[in-house]
Amino acid sequence: MRRGRSGGAPRGAWRWLREHAVNIVAALVVVYMLIPIAVILVFSFNDPAGKYNFTWVGFTLSHWGNAFGIPELNSALLTSLKLALLATVVSTAIGTLMAIALVRHRFHGRRAANLLIVVPMATPEIVMGASLLSFFIILGTPGLGFQTLLIAHVMFCISFVVVVVRSRLIGFDRNLEEAAQDLGATPLETFRLVTLPLIMPGVFGGALLAFALSIDDFVISNFNSGTTVTFPLYVYGAAQRGIPVEVNVIAMILFGVTVLAMGATVWQQRRAEKMSEVRPDQEAMPPVAIGAAEAA
Amino acid sequence: MAERRRIVPYFLLGPGTIWLLLFFVVPLFYMGYLSLESGVVGSLSFSWNWGNYSDALSLYDTQFARSFLYSGLATLICLLVAYPLAYTIAFRAGRWRNALLFAVVAPFFTTYLIRTLAWETILSDQSPAVDALRFVGLVPENGHVLATGGAVIAGLVYNFLPFMILPIYASLEQIDERLVEAAKDLYASSRAAFLRVTLPLSAPGIVAGTLLTFIPATGDYVNAQFLGSAGNQMIGNVIQSLYKTQLDYPAAAALSFVLMALIMVVVLVYIRFAGSEALMGEENL
Numbered sequence: 161m162r163r164g165r166s167g168g169a170p171r172g173a174w175r176w177l178r179e180h181a182v183n184i185v186a187a188l189v190v191v192y193m194l195i196p197i198a199v200i201l202v203f204s205f206n207d208p209a210g211k212y213n214f215t216w217v218g219f220t221l222s223h224w225g226n227a228f229g230i231p232e233l234n235s236a237l238l239t240s241l242k243l244a245l246l247a248t249v250v251s252t253a254i255g256t257l258m259a260i261a262l263v264r265h266r267f268h269g270r271r272a273a274n275l276l277i278v279v280p281m282a283t284p285e286i287v288m289g290a291s292l293l294s295f296f297i298i299l300g301t302p303g304l305g306f307q308t309l310l311i312a313h314v315m316f317c318i319s320f321v322v323v324v325v326r327s328r329l330i331g332f333d334r335n336l337e338e339a340a341q342d343l344g345a346t347p348l349e350t351f352r353l354v355t356l357p358l359i360m361p362g363v364f365g366g367a368l369l370a371f372a373l374s375i376d377d378f379v380i381s382n383f384n385s386g387t388t389v390t391f392p393l394y395v396y397g398a399a400q401r402g403i404p405v406e407v408n409v410i411a412m413i414l415f416g417v418t419v420l421a422m423g424a425t426v427w428q429q430r431r432a433e434k435m436s437e438v439r440p441d442q443e444a445m446p447p448v449a450i451g452a453a454e455a456a
Numbered sequence: 457m458a459e460r461r462r463i464v465p466y467f468l469l470g471p472g473t474i475w476l477l478l479f480f481v482v483p484l485f486y487m488g489y490l491s492l493e494s495g496v497v498g499s500l501s502f503s504w505n506w507g508n509y510s511d512a513l514s515l516y517d518t519q520f521a522r523s524f525l526y527s528g529l530a531t532l533i534c535l536l537v538a539y540p541l542a543y544t545i546a547f548r549a550g551r552w553r554n555a556l557l558f559a560v561v562a563p564f565f566t567t568y569l570i571r572t573l574a575w576e577t578i579l580s581d582q583s584p585a586v587d588a589l590r591f592v593g594l595v596p597e598n599g600h601v602l603a604t605g606g607a608v609i610a611g612l613v614y615n616f617l618p619f620m621i622l623p624i625y626a627s628l629e630q631i632d633e634r635l636v637e638a639a640k641d642l643y644a645s646s647r648a649a650f651l652r653v654t655l656p657l658s659a660p661g662i663v664a665g666t667l668l669t670f671i672p673a674t675g676d677y678v679n680a681q682f683l684g685s686a687g688n689q690m691i692g693n694v695i696q697s698l699y700k701t702q703l704d705y706p707a708a709a710a711l712s713f714v715l716m717a718l719i720m721v722v723v724l725v726y727i728r729f730a731g732s733e734a735l736m737g738e739e740n741l
Contacts, residue, residue: 261468280669
């Protein structure tokens with residue numbers, strides 16, 4: 161009605177724009193988030209003239225065919241995978257135990273323990289890298305290399321694992337554990353057969369995050385690597401003298417694998433949620449109703 | 457039995473606590489020790505050399521100021537950009553919600569360095585994006601984008617944006633929409649309902665997001681190195697070059713300490729104003 165009176169399309173368009181402003185901004189942000197990924201993908205098909213893969217020259221599949229054809233890149237990738245795998249296993253084990261202690265137990269020093277977990281996440285990476293390097297320099301041992309990288313990676317992964325696993329534990333139904341113990345399970349059996357399977361999605365999520373953090377870490381690794389070269393460190397070194405196109409190919413392969421792993425976690429989480437819904441809903445069926453049903 | 461139960465949490469916490477104490481807390485003391493040494497590599501000796509600190513501040517005060525300026529601006533831009541997206545995902549996305557959340561975390565699935573290098577391509581002089589900016593007059597005819605402070609800030613915004621979006625989304629998503637409806641039933645305009653109900657309820661997410669963006673952005677040196685020029689160096693660049701190439705460990709350690717202290721001061725002041733629930737929120741559970 162109002163639109164009719166003030167006459168026309170411009171006003172209507174303006175109103176549409178105002179109503180959808182938030183969504184339009186959101187759409188633009190999403191495009192912005194994805195542009196660099198698109199650029200990495202497009203330039204993985206580039207056929208650059210010189211060493212520098214910065215301008216588009218022509219389309220070729222040869223670098224996808226040669227994805228694993230650069231020995232230094234392969235060994236860097238292998239080092240990164242080995243490091244990430246080890247760091248994930250150690251930090252997930254340690255972090256899960258810490259999360260259980262923090263959620264399940266009341267004890268002296270709980271606040272201090274929480275603080276010890278929060279502070280590393282709130283410390284700039286460069287400070288962590290620099291302080292660890294200072295530590296290793298003064299001690300003189302162990303020499304910088306794979307072992308110092310592993311120490312550093314486990315250190316910065318622990319806090320994130322604790323946070324992820326803890327969030328899963330908080331929504332956990334403890335009646336299930338009590339039921340297991342009533343049925344004669346020992347504490348260890350209860351943990352292995354009831355607790356662990358139920359918190360598994362959280363543990364898996366924490367492990368995935370740890371793996372992603374480790375394989376992507378550059379700053380802390382750059383300080384503590386010695387002569388060991390991880391994938392990000394290889395990219396950093398190559399950036400000075402021209403990055404081979406194969407790096408883009410590997411980046412896209414890693415991207416694809418991570419997306420699949422993410423999808424798998426989400427799927428597993430949904431399944432776990434469905435499984436825990438199987439139990440009769442106590443709110444929906446109050447004791448009186450159960451009694452009545454039995455009487456009938 | 458009760459005795460045994462009481463020590464269980466300490467056993468569970470043990471390995472992680474030891475790891476974090478030994479490889480996070482103790483190294484900070486070692487860095488403090490190193491920062492008070494004097495001499496050159498090979499003949500460093502401890503001498504309570506506080507001069508390292510005054511030198512650090514007077515030699516590199518511009519890089520410190522620039523770090524806080526760049527990361528402060530980047531944090532502000534992140535907040536302005538992230539809020540509408542988080543709001544859309546939380547309240548208006550419907551079945552697109554998961555797709556949008558995927559788009560937000562997608563950058564994490566590519567290596568940090570490689571996506572920063574992708575921005576180097578996007579912002580380089582020959583790139584169509586820069587041509588477009590020249591066409592609309594945002595960049596002068598022969599102007600550059602790469603190797604400017606603007607490019608460094610743009611890189612920081614891009615790399616840390618998900619850290620802003622996700623906490624804000626998480627806090628918006630928990631809001632009971634009936635509260636907003638109630639405000640409107642009581643004759644609040646959409647604007648008033650947003651300003652007096654939605655925005656205050658999402659404050660914990662804003663606080664967490666700004667901290668998660670500001671802290672790493674201040675210490676970052678990758679964006680300044682690849683997207684900036686020599687005149688855009690941040691304090692991270694100085695620290696890494698002192699440690700890695702000039703081998704001036706005492707100065708580098710002193711700078712790291714000053715950086716950490718300054719960030720801590722900014723964060724504490726900010727939390728004082730914004731409330732600490734966002735950072736230690738889980739404590740109440």
